[in-house]
Amino acid sequence: MEIRHDNEYDLFFSTVQAAFGRYWPESAGSGILGAYERERSLVAFTPDGRPIGTAGAHSFDLTLPGDVVVPAAGITAVGVLPTHRRQGVLRAMMQEQLADIRARGEFVSTLLASEAVIYRRFGYGPATYTEQLTVERHRTAFAAPRWAAHETGTVELLRRADCADLLEEIYDRYRRTQPGALSRPHRWWSLGAGHSPTSPEPRYLAVHRDADGVANGYASYLVTDATLTVDELVATDDAAFTAIARFLLEHDLVKQIRFQHLPPGNPLRWQLADLRAAQPVETDWLWVRLLDIPRALTARGWFADGSLVLDVTDPFLEEHGRYQLTVRDGKAECVRTDLEPDLSLDVSDLASVYLGGTLPSVLVRAGHVRAHHGEAASRADALFRSDRIPHCVQWF
């Protein structure tokens, strides 16, 4: 088998399509898939030159806790032909790809996993979660809030063709302070703004402006079979979030409103008069892989002082390191140490707690992480917490 960077777009996409057994018309080059970066695409070939596997990558910026933005790979379009599976093709591509990511100077990689059983062995761990919330239309009355600020903004419906620049600007402001959010290349907006990546119908776009006329939130949605589906609701503050949610919930001629992607911990259920009118379903979303632990841990912002010794194993890259993490005044130091560890963990578990979306103590209780004394888990919980719950709405 040979793995090489291959810029041949049609070859890459015909192989991806065959691996998934699907046909996406966008892959002809005009749709959202056209935003892929060809120079980062890997293709695996048989010795006689036939393509059998693919792994693509985007160059994103990822927001870490503390409004820190760092370069991150976004792995995508991973597939192996059904005729060549379970023979190590993905393993070989992952090895090549992680080496390439390191060589580019990126210390974190991300992906959305088609199946949760695939990527842990390669060092990825689930790091953000997302909530689908469905509300019955006849139960959308809002509770009378006691302290909420008076809403003075406006919601306007815009055509997709008229607002790509505006959405891009709102999204960019939002993602810079939202841990777990990824940048979207300009190309993505001109190709895909307001479109669902997985269905071809155009979306409607509701844009919120504050009392000064500044656009600070939007939602893209579509009504089908009496269900109003909100692909994404992006807002830079709670007033914009609430105004847009209320606008969507009050839509006529629908039986239910389904928000596909809300951040865990969002206030919407509490804003309804009937707490049970909305039933949340949570799933994992962004998976993260760390490639340089000291760099990763010193890059993010921290919100409690403290110290931990972490003994981290990385079986896939055959690496092992013991690190002392010391946080003071929001900044971390991370150095190699021989001190006794507080926690022993796999690099995929460190990735899961990295953005503050997974509690280390849950991984201890699950038996994934080993705590060496009674206080270790609660100290790690306090240390790794983020200022905001991480969330990612990007599909890639």
Ligand SMILES: CC(=O)SCCNC(=O)CCNC(=O)[C@H](O)C(C)(C)COP(=O)(O)OP(=O)(O)OC[C@H]1O[C@@H](n2cnc3c(N)ncnc32)[C@H](O)[C@@H]1OP(=O)(O)O
């Ligand atoms: C970021 C993304 O793009 S997500 C999309 C991933 N792609 C898909 O889901 C498309 C359909 N599936 C496929 O194309 C293939 O099954 C892949 C890419 C998931 C796996 O490719 P393969 O070449 O078969 O994987 P490979 O043989 O290298 O397997 C490596 C290990 O992962 C395991 N593994 C791989 N895929 C799976 C799976 N779907 N379920 C369970 N285990 C799996 C293998 O058993 C093997 O385990 P081992 O190391 O203990 O022996």
